[in-house]
Every structure is written in structure tokens, then in C-alpha cells.
């Protein structure tokens with residue numbers, strides 16, 4: 568043990584707690600940019616593998632590493648790497664898979680900046696993308712080309728909550744030698760483990776449920792040692808979008824209550840969603856956990872539960888819906904999700920680009936009492952209906 572304590576190469580994550588810090592119940596925050604060595608010989612040895620050994624925090628920091636090991640375990644992956652934001656993880660992961668001249672098939676309702684990254688940013692570097700709605704395997708298959716190297720998935724999508732058949736997508740990608748990446752932010756590993764269904768790489772916005780308190784930003788990629796190591800040595804190290812130790816420790820704290828929070832989010836969201844299905848101003852509720860959802864069976868097949876972000880369609884005028892949102896007390900108006908507070912946003916989308924707009928109200932059910940949230944919704948709608 569003495570030998571281990573003095574070694575510069577000891578990874579804190581090898582033990583359940585850091586024996587060098589009085590058995591502190593929380594892992595200490597290693598707030599340092601570099602790690603110093605007693606002898607140049609030790610330094611030279613460490614430099615042979617800057618990812619396994621602690622040399623510089625842009626590569627490997629023990630506080631961040633502790634979190635990475637936990638997330639890899641949760642997602643049933645070999646390894647994970649944390650980034651400064653979900654977009655840093657997503658862009659780096661995509662770049663690790665494609666080269667100039669390659670083609671990508673991506674879900675058309677994937678997170679907006681991800682789509683922009685593919686259709687505009689990577690387009691500048693000779694990568695083309697075909698967007699598909701992702702519900703039909705025939706459509707997905709016919710979108711692939713000889714040079715398709717990536718199937719980018721997000722299931723469910725985070726405005727309309729549509730699913731892709733993950734096992735079928737993984738099989739399709741394998742048959743053409745392409746890699747699959749899925750954004751699993753919505754479901755979290757509590758409700759969906761894409762790697763066990765054959766998907767190659769899982770990305771998350773840690774900013775959402777993982778951190779759980781709307782107080783920090785981060786992202787992560789999880790997968791096989793081979794695929795994630797490739798990202799670590801190139802996109803991660805060269806672009807430098809790293810997670811700081813302070814953020815990692817906050818996320819580690821968040822992770823401890825993730826299963827508890829997800830259980831509560833699931834129950835509360837289903838109560839609120841069921842209530843909304845009975846309201847005259849709602850034409851449909853987009854929540855894969857409801858029997859009426861067109862892909863409910865697929866949801867039950869590939870997920871073990873549901874999270875608390877969903878939407879409803881309404882034929883009411885958009886201004887009235889915005890007034891409704893402004894009249895709520897518990898629900899705040901805003902982007903993102905995953906924290907304590909419930910959120911709402913009113914969106915107009917034109918899926919077919921025909922000038923026919925669809926009013927979609929996105930609801931995030933937080934950790935408040937669902938009875939209070941339902942009262943809030945009913946009171947706000949009564950209020951806007953008086954005029």
C-alpha cells in the first residue's frame with residue numbers, strides 16, 4: 568500500500584475512495600493543471616501513456632476520471648470521456664468517425680445544433696448528410712450510400728418524441744460498415760442502454776439529468792475502448808473541450824441521486840401527460856410512455872422506463888399558448904431540462920416546409936408535486952380562456 572500511495576501513477580478510481588485523503592466520503596477535487604514528478608525517470612515513464620498516467624489535466628484529471636468510470640459503468644461501456652458540454656462531446660464524437668468525402672445519415676428531429684454541425688459545419692469540410700425522420704427502417708436504409716460512415720440517432724427526439732428501432736439501426740449500420748452514435752440524453756442509462764442493443768457510441772448532454780440541478784454544463788461519450796480511445800487521442804486532446812474538476816465533482820454528486828430522480832420524473836410526467844390527454848385544447852400528447860403513442864410498443868421493447876420531457880400539439884392560436892405559458896407559476900419558460908424546476912416552451916414547426924405550422928408545446932416535468940403542476944396548468948388555462 569505504501570508503494571501505491573507514493574506512486575504518481577495511482578489512479579484514484581482504482582479504489583472506491585481515495586485512501587490518501589483520510590477516507591474522505593466524497594472524492595477530493597484535484598484542482599490542478601499539471602502533475603509533478605520526483606525524478607525525470609518517472610516523468611519519462613508517465614509520458615509514455617499520458618491517458619493512463621496523470622500528467623496534464625487536459626488529458627486526464629483524477630476527479631474527472633472518477634466520474635468517467637461511473638458513467639461508463641452506468642452505460643455498460645468500456646470507457647467514457649467527459650467534455651465541457653454536450654455539443655463538445657457530440658461534435659468531437661462525430662468528427663472521430665467521418666472524413667472528407669464521407670456521408671452521414673441523421674435523424675431529422677435530432678437536436679438543432681447537432682443538425683447544424685452536420686449540415687453546415689462539416690459540409691464545409693466535404694462531409695454530406697441526409698436527414699431522415701427515422702421511424703421507417705426502409706427510409707433509413709434507402710438513405711444510405713456507398714460512402715455512408717455514420718448513422719446518427721436520437722431516440723426519442725426531444726421535441727416530437729419519435730423513436731428509432733435501435734437494434735435494427737445497429738444491424739443496418741454493421742451491414743454497411745458504418746458506425747452508430749446515439750444521443751441518449753432523454754432516456755439516460757436508467758431507462759435505455761443503447762450499447763447493449765448494438766449501438767457503437769453513446770453521447771449525452773450531462774447538463775440535463777446527469778447533473779440534475781441546472782447548475783453546470785458537460786457532455787460525455789461512452790463506448791468501446793477502441794472507439795473512445797481514438798476520440799481521446801485526437802478530437803478530445805486537440806480541440807481541448809475538457810470538463811473541469813469542479814464540474815466533475817458537481818456531476819458526481821448529481822449522479823448519486825440519478826436513479827431516484829428518474830423514478831420520480833417518470834411517475835410525475837406520466838401523471839401530467841395523462842391529464843393533458845383529457846384537455847380540449849390538446850390535440851395530441853407526444854409521450855412514448857402513453858399507450859396512444861404510435862411507437863409505444865417499440866418504446867417498451869427498447870426502454871425500461873421514461874423520462875419527463877414531452878410535448879403536446881394544440882390547434883389553439885400560438886399567442887394564446889404563449890400567454891398560457893406566461894400565466895404558469897411552477898413552470899418556468901426556458902430551454903434545457905433535467906433540473907428541479909419544471910419548464911415550458913411554445914414552438915411552431917413546419918416539418919414539411921410547406922408553410923403549414925404545427926404548434927408544439929414542450930413540457931419538462933421537474934421534481935415538484937405533480938398535483939401542484941396540474942393545478943398550475945388548469946389555473947393558467949382558465950385564466951387565458953377568460954378573455
Ligand SMILES: Cc1ncc(COP(=O)(O)O)c(C=O)c1O
Pocket residue numbers: 652653654655678725750752753771772773774784785786903
Ligand atoms: C437532446 C440534446 N442533446 C444535446 C444537447 C447539447 O448539450 P449542451 O447544451 O450541454 O451542449 C442538448 C441541449 O439542449 C439536447 O437537448
